[in-house]
Amino acid sequence: MTFQMTKGMRAALMAGVAGLALGAASASAETLRWARVGDALTLDPHSQNEGPTHTLNHHIYETLVGRNVDGTLEARLATDWEIDPEDDTVWVFTIREGVTFHEGQELTPEDVAFSLDRARTTPSGMAALHAAVEEVTTDGNTVRVKLSGPAPLYVQNLTNTFIMSKAWAEEHGVEAAPNFAAGEEAHSIRNTNGTGPYMLVSRDPEVRTVLRVFEGHWDEAPEVTEIIYTPISEAATRVAALLSGEVDLVQDVPVQDIARLEQTDGVRVVRGPENRNIFFSYDMTSETLASANVDDNPFAKPEVREALALAIDRDAIQQVVMRGESQPSAAPLPPFVNGWTEEMHEYSQPDYERAGELIREAGYENGFSVDLHCPNDRYLNDEAICQALVGMLGRINVSVNLVSQTRSLHFPLIENWETDFYLLGWGVPTFDSQYVFDFLVHSREGAYGAFNGTRYSNAELDAKIESLATMTDLEARDGVIAEIWEQVMEDRIFLNVHNQMLAYAMRDGINLDVHPENQPRMWSVTFD
Amino acid sequence: MLAFIIRRLFQSVIVMLAVALVSFSLFRFVGDPIASMVGQETTLAERAALRDALGLNDPFLVQFWSFVARAAQGDFGISYRLQQPVMELILSRLPATLELAMISGIFAFLFGVGFGVYTALKRRGWLSNAIMTVSLIGVSLPTFLIGVLLIWVFAVELQMLPSFGRGDVVPVGDWWRTGLLTQSGRMSLILPAITLGLYQMTLIMRLVRAEMLEVLRTDYIKFARARGLTNRAVNFGHALKNTMVPVITITGLQLGSIIAFSIITETVFQWPGVGALFIRSVQFVDVPVMAAYLMLIALIFVVINLIVDLLYYAVDPRLRVSRSHARH
Numbered sequence: 014m015t016f017q018m019t020k021g022m023r024a025a026l027m028a029g030v031a032g033l034a035l036g037a038a039s040a041s042a043e044t045l046r047w048a049r050v051g052d053a054l055t056l057d058p059h060s061q062n063e064g065p066t067h068t069l070n071h072h073i074y075e076t077l078v079g080r081n082v083d084g085t086l087e088a089r090l091a092t093d094w095e096i097d098p099e100d101d102t103v104w105v106f107t108i109r110e111g112v113t114f115h116e117g118q119e120l121t122p123e124d125v126a127f128s129l130d131r132a133r134t135t136p137s138g139m140a141a142l143h144a145a146v147e148e149v150t151t152d153g154n155t156v157r158v159k160l161s162g163p164a165p166l167y168v169q170n171l172t173n174t175f176i177m178s179k180a181w182a183e184e185h186g187v188e189a190a191p192n193f194a195a196g197e198e199a200h201s202i203r204n205t206n207g208t209g210p211y212m213l214v215s216r217d218p219e220v221r222t223v224l225r226v227f228e229g230h231w232d233e234a235p236e237v238t239e240i241i242y243t244p245i246s247e248a249a250t251r252v253a254a255l256l257s258g259e260v261d262l263v264q265d266v267p268v269q270d271i272a273r274l275e276q277t278d279g280v281r282v283v284r285g286p287e288n289r290n291i292f293f294s295y296d297m298t299s300e301t302l303a304s305a306n307v308d309d310n311p312f313a314k315p316e317v318r319e320a321l322a323l324a325i326d327r328d329a330i331q332q333v334v335m336r337g338e339s340q341p342s343a344a345p346l347p348p349f350v351n352g353w354t355e356e357m358h359e360y361s362q363p364d365y366e367r368a369g370e371l372i373r374e375a376g377y378e379n380g381f382s383v384d385l386h387c388p389n390d391r392y393l394n395d396e397a398i399c400q401a402l403v404g405m406l407g408r409i410n411v412s413v414n415l416v417s418q419t420r421s422l423h424f425p426l427i428e429n430w431e432t433d434f435y436l437l438g439w440g441v442p443t444f445d446s447q448y449v450f451d452f453l454v455h456s457r458e459g460a461y462g463a464f465n466g467t468r469y470s471n472a473e474l475d476a477k478i479e480s481l482a483t484m485t486d487l488e489a490r491d492g493v494i495a496e497i498w499e500q501v502m503e504d505r506i507f508l509n510v511h512n513q514m515l516a517y518a519m520r521d522g523i524n525l526d527v528h529p530e531n532q533p534r535m536w537s538v539t540f541d
Numbered sequence: 542m543l544a545f546i547i548r549r550l551f552q553s554v555i556v557m558l559a560v561a562l563v564s565f566s567l568f569r570f571v572g573d574p575i576a577s578m579v580g581q582e583t584t585l586a587e588r589a590a591l592r593d594a595l596g597l598n599d600p601f602l603v604q605f606w607s608f609v610a611r612a613a614q615g616d617f618g619i620s621y622r623l624q625q626p627v628m629e630l631i632l633s634r635l636p637a638t639l640e641l642a643m644i645s646g647i648f649a650f651l652f653g654v655g656f657g658v659y660t661a662l663k664r665r666g667w668l669s670n671a672i673m674t675v676s677l678i679g680v681s682l683p684t685f686l687i688g689v690l691l692i693w694v695f696a697v698e699l700q701m702l703p704s705f706g707r708g709d710v711v712p713v714g715d716w717w718r719t720g721l722l723t724q725s726g727r728m729s730l731i732l733p734a735i736t737l738g739l740y741q742m743t744l745i746m747r748l749v750r751a752e753m754l755e756v757l758r759t760d761y762i763k764f765a766r767a768r769g770l771t772n773r774a775v776n777f778g779h780a781l782k783n784t785m786v787p788v789i790t791i792t793g794l795q796l797g798s799i800i801a802f803s804i805i806t807e808t809v810f811q812w813p814g815v816g817a818l819f820i821r822s823v824q825f826v827d828v829p830v831m832a833a834y835l836m837l838i839a840l841i842f843v844v845i846n847l848i849v850d851l852l853y854y855a856v857d858p859r860l861r862v863s864r865s866h867a868r869h
Contacts, residue, residue, distance in 0.1 A: 198626055218623055246811065247808055247811065253704045254704045257697045390824065419572055420572075422571075460584045
């Protein structure tokens with residue numbers, strides 16, 4: 014009781030003080046001090062395919078097309094894009110005119126062709142997204158991308174492929190993305206020359222990066238004229254820095270602090286769905302499980318998979334573990350991705366009695382035990398979600414032994430098929446279901462199925478998935494997507510938990526929307 | 542003398558090799574660096590190729606040998622995470638850590654000795670009791686909590702001091718950037734220095750207090766008082782001086798651990814030093830940085846021990862006669 018009162022008084026005092034300081038700080042409205050958990054790994058535009066790296070680079074470099082906060086595409090350096098009416102294997106991009114790089118070079122279609130070639134050549138981290146590209150050519154003010162077959166969704170792969178100056182790259186010997194396997198350090202890692210709305214002023218990796226507005230940018234001038242980007246890895250320190258007025262915007266807000274920050278004067282929190290689903294999956298194909306105490310594979314039995322679906326209490330996880338910050342759903346697909354339907358989203362309420370019966374019907378009179386592998390530093394409250402599931406499955410006599418560990422130990426287990434039961438999160442950067450099928454549902458062969466830890470293999474489904482890549486009739490294609498989803502949901506390949514939510518906290522007077530790919534754009538910030 | 546130094550140097554090299562071997566064998570349990578180096582679209586074949594190119598598939602001894610051979614030439618490779626030469630990365634972060642360690646060492650020494658003397662002289666005063674109690678809390682609370690607590694009080698509630706970072710830094714010489722010469726740099730140092738130095742301060746304080754109490758009971762202090770010397774001359778001129786020998790030894794040795802254990806403090810305060818670099822590298826399985834950091838810490842301890850040994854040798858004539866049994 015006493016403790017409660019003290020806490021309340023402290024919060025009130027803190028809010029008052031914070032309010033005063035924040036009010037004083039808003040005079041210098043054009044500088045935005047932005048903090049998040051980690052830094053960009055590199056400033057090279059193609060070296061790493063990683064979220065925080067892209068987020069920072071989007072301010073310096075630009076892509077042909079961008080991703081709006083509602084998930085649709087917007088014109089950036091390309092003013093128009095279409096599939097060549099005469100050849101459905103060619104994408105044609107019309108390049109914006111009058112665009113200059115920070116160092117003054119004019120943007121040409123040659124620069125675009127050069128950048129696309131650089132991005133698709135190893136050791137670029139972006140190569141996988143451009144694997145189907147055969148040749149990039151220029152024609153007047155257009156760039157033509159020839160693909161190995163019809164690729165109706167190729168343009169969706171371009172939202173993080175940045176355009177750089179060919180002349181600049183040649184001048185500094187960075188015609189190819191840096192090859193860190195060979196132990197090279199390249200000029201482009203710490204120096205930039207993009208067309209983006211901000212120029213790099215200084216960079217001290219993991220300490221501070223300062224960007225200043227680029228006067229020669231083609232688009233409307235942003236309200237934020239200077240960005241000071243500071244990684245703060247410790248959650249408590251990050252929140253303290255916002256409350257003390259030392260930063261204006263915190264991107265990675267710890268879930269447990271959201272409610273308190275919302276009640277703090279002078280601070281506002283915006284939230285929105287992230288493009289990332291969290292789900293459990295299991296080896297449903299092998300004869301036996303390495304970690305189970307029974308001599309067959311329980312997950313291979315539909316009754317057991319149905320029992321798991323009936324035992325997971327998604328609402329409880331949302332309320333208790335996520336403190337309301339998630340969107341529970343039955344299908345591992347964020348709502349804005351092509352192929353999502355209301356029907357897939359619907360989830361049943363837990364029915365432990367029926368679930369227990371199903372386990373017995375499957376022949377496990379005394380239940381069974383199995384290991385569950387879980388990362389503890391990758392997704393929001395990942396370990397706590399797994400712990401919650403352990404309790405829920407305990408009620409239907411499935412005794413789960415939780416193994417939670419760091420991500421660099423967790424993900425190789427899925428890659429090497431060394432786990433029977435695991436947690437995984439999946440984002441869909443192309444905003445199309447095909448991406449989910451390619452990596453999670455298709456049998457593992459070649460470029461397919463890299464994260465298919467279920468060993469699920471269905472030749473008929475594989476053929477359908479492969480056909481998606483080249484279907485140009487989008488309506489027919491959506492039909493096939495729906496068919497595949499139906500099968501996937503029927504076979505219960507995924508035990509989905511929820512879609513993650515994102516929250517940004519900022520001082521009052523700043524307006525910024527949550528970006529579904531967690532790539533907030535500071536040039537879109539407005540001040541009250 | 543020369544033979545002794547050579548022998549000690551030889552032993553130091555063996556210690557360094559042992560550290561390299563132990564840390565290298567630990568890296569196998571940290572996880573797979575590839576997972577954090579490539580995007581999720583990378584195919585399994587490409588992952589395998591990268592693993593091969595980095596030499597991660599080589600047998601343990603081959604990896605170890607190539608690391609030692611290159612490290613001997615000062616080449617620690619390139620960071621998997623930041624893609625910069627490891628040596629350059631560590632050197633750019635080292636000044637922050639050394640400045641923090643130095644300031645918190647000075648803080649711990651001055652306040653430790655001051656409080657120690659005070660509590661020894663005024664054993665029953667309420668202030669002494671207060672200091673002793675608070676210092677007990679200081680050693681029992683984890684560093685992490687102390688740091689967060691200080692941030693809440695001084696940064697969020699009182700808004701007196703910055704909660705994170707190093708403030709503005711100015712270059713001194715080629716690669717040393719100091720925060721000591723700017724106002725914001727000095728302000729930023731206060732909280733982390735206290736957090737890092739609190740434990741050492743308590744240690745020194747308790748050591749000084751115990752030694753003082755011991756010395757104050759000896760005959761020569763009683764004799765000094767009998768001679769009618771002032772309290773000041775007795776307490777500081779005679780008593781304190783004789784308690785300082787072990788205190789200085791301990792302080793010197795603790796300096797090494799302040800540098801090595803600044804990891805938590807640096808993480809809490811987002812202090813851009815080698816400790817924070819190490820933690821991020823562990824999360825990312827950045828093996829080259831981890832290896833170089835551990836070697837650096839080993840080197841610091843080895844050098845401190847070497848100096849201590851050499852000082853003993855200079856001070857203690859018996860060591861020059863007898864054959865040295867390795868002492869640490």
